[in-house]
Amino acid sequence: MKRETGRLERPGCSIHYEVTGEGPALVFAHGLGGNHMSWWQQVGHFAPRFRCITFSHRGFWPSSAIPGGPEPDDYAGDPAALVDHLGIESFVLIAQSMGGWTAVEYAQLRTGKLRGIVMAATGGSIARDKLGDPAALAAWEAASAATKQALTAAGGHQATGLRMLAEQPAMALLYQHVDEANAGLAKEALRARMNGMRRRPPEDLAAAGCPILLIANExxxxxxxxxxAAIARAVPGARAAMISRAGHSAYFERPAEFNALVDGFLAGL
Known part of the structure; x- marks a missing residue:
């Protein structure tokens, strides 16, 4: 299988990227607990039919470190420059968690290159109060806080969840190893910057001008x-799907289900 790695020089940093396979382009944008390696179960599945481009966001290993940490409003410019560097004229952007900030903000650039977007467990820079009924949000936040406490006590990671920790301990440990590659990153400061960007109405996602799949995890x-589902209702051409018995990182925990949903989405483009 054809595979290459490279670095793209950007203002203030360099971006590590990998290209695996040949065919229509898929660009993967990882979450706060990951880097380019996070997508190994997707690259292995899709690379026989697609050109899979993974990269590490600025400030995330092995892209260059940034003193004080990266500014998430710089994220969208990096894949924009990367696809230009690789000569890609159209692609599907697959974003998980933090990668949703990259996806929503890239959509605002209106490059005309997007064939589709997959938003996995993320609303990106869409305002928090637009993500559902306030009472439902409050109830979910209270229940989630209790689960996070249990995860911390068990030595787990909030992005894996209690089920992965119990049923797939080796995978939960691998997730933590990938996350720890970014040990020098000030994640709480970055999280605060990301939260400060959450001002957009969901309708802004329509700027992508392409079909959108939003994947949620039960x-x-x-x-x-x-x-x-709340975002999908506000954006023409968007639809939502749910993966059952999965925590925040279903692409890692339930790769067969995640990949099947993405396969169905790609087949419809």
Missing amino acids: EDVVMPPFAS
Whole structure:
């Protein structure tokens, strides 16, 4: 299988990227607990039919470190420059959690290159109060806080969840190893900057001008499971799907289900 790695020089940093396979382009944008390696179960599945481009966001290993941490409003410019560098004229952007900030803000650039977007367990820079009924949000936040406490006590990670920790301990440990590659990153400061960007109405996602799939996870304690459907209702051409018995990182925990949903989405483009 054809595979290449490279670095793209950007203002203030360099971006590590990998290209695996040949065919229509898929660009993967990882979450706060990941890097380019997070997508190994997707690259292995899709690369026989697609050109899979993974990259590490600025400030995330092995892209260059940034003193004080990255500014998430700089994220969208990096994949924009990367697809230009690789000569890609159209692609599908697959974004998970933090990668949703990249996706929503890239959509605002209106490059005309997007064939589709997959938003997995994320609303990106869409305002929190637009993600569902306030009472439902409050109830979910209270339940999620209790689950996060239990995860911390068990030595788990909030992005994996209690089920992965119990049923797939090796996968939960691998997730933590990937996350720890970014040990020098000030994640709470970055999270605060991301939260400060949450001002957009969901209708702004329509700027993408392409079909959109929003994937929710039934046992997510980071992103309300009902938020994906709320966003989809506000955006023409968007639809939502749910993965059952999965925490925040279903692409990692339930790759067969996640990949099947993405396969169905790609087949319809």
